[in-house]
Amino acid sequence: MPEIKKQLPLITASDKAFWDAAKKHELVMYKCLNCGNLYSQANDCVACGNPQMEWVKVSGKGEVFTYCIYHQPFHPAWKDDIPYNVAYVKLAEGPLLMTNIVDCDNKDIYIGMSVEVVFEDVTEEVTLPKFKPVKNT
Ligand SMILES: [Zn+2]
Numbered sequence: 001m002p003e004i005k006k007q008l009p010l011i012t013a014s015d016k017a018f019w020d021a022a023k024k025h026e027l028v029m030y031k032c033l034n035c036g037n038l039y040s041q042a043n044d045c046v047a048c049g050n051p052q053m054e055w056v057k058v059s060g061k062g063e064v065f066t067y068c069i070y071h072q073p074f075h076p077a078w079k080d081d082i083p084y085n086v087a088y089v090k091l092a093e094g095p096l097l098m099t100n101i102v103d104c105d106n107k108d109i110y111i112g113m114s115v116e117v118v119f120e121d122v123t124e125e126v127t128l129p130k131f132k133p134v135k136n137t
Contacts, residue, residue, distance in 0.1 A: 006077040008126045014042045017055045022127040025119040029095055031056045038095045058093045060117035062131070065090040069106050089115055089131050103132040 011019045018040055021028040029038035032045035033052040044051045067087035073079040085106050088096045101109050102118060115131035122128055 004075075004077045007075065008122060009128075011125065015040065017042065019126065021055070021057070022119060022129055023121075023125075025127070027058050027060045027091075027117050027129055028055045029058050029091070029093065030054070038091075038093055040095065040097060058091055060091075060129075061134070062089045062091040062097075062115055064088075064101065064109060064111055064113045064115060064131075065096055066111060067101065067109055085109060087131070097129070099128075100130045101132070102130045108133075 009015075009019070017030075018028055029040060030042050030053050031038050032048060032050050033054060034050035035045060035048045037045055037047045038056075038058070039046070039053075042053065042055075045053065065088040067085050069083050069085050070078070071083045073082055078084065083106055085101050087099055087101050087109070089099055090096055101113075101115065102120075114134040116134050117129050118132050120128045120130055
């Protein structure tokens with residue numbers, strides 16, 4: 001049977017800077033220069049309509065906003081990963097990012113858990129930002 005590959009994000013003009021930064025292991029958001037709202041894609045500001053925006057580096061720190069554990073493979077390429085988690089992380093700067101929690105058993109994930117970004121180099125073009133728990137020292 002041919003190997004079924006996992007689908008990767010399609011990089012578009014509006015989010016190319018996000019993926020270019022991820023390749024350099026930096027997390028960036030598109031910031032409105034009027035109201036300060038942050039987005040992961042380049043568009044005019046949804047909150048105030050301002051077209052003056054710039055990409056800014058963010059801390060990569062945040063907390064689990066919500067998550068779920070998949071027990072069914074909705075795509076055959078993920079069948080060996082079952083059960084796996086999909087989470088929304090609320091970045092310290094405000095925006096939500098859909099991601100996976102890594103370096104953590106699924107049973108140990110909880111809403112409000114402190115996490116920080118790590119980068120998984122998947123291909124030459126795509127590096128995925130994922131999040132791991134911040135260990136209390
Ligand atoms: Zn704005």
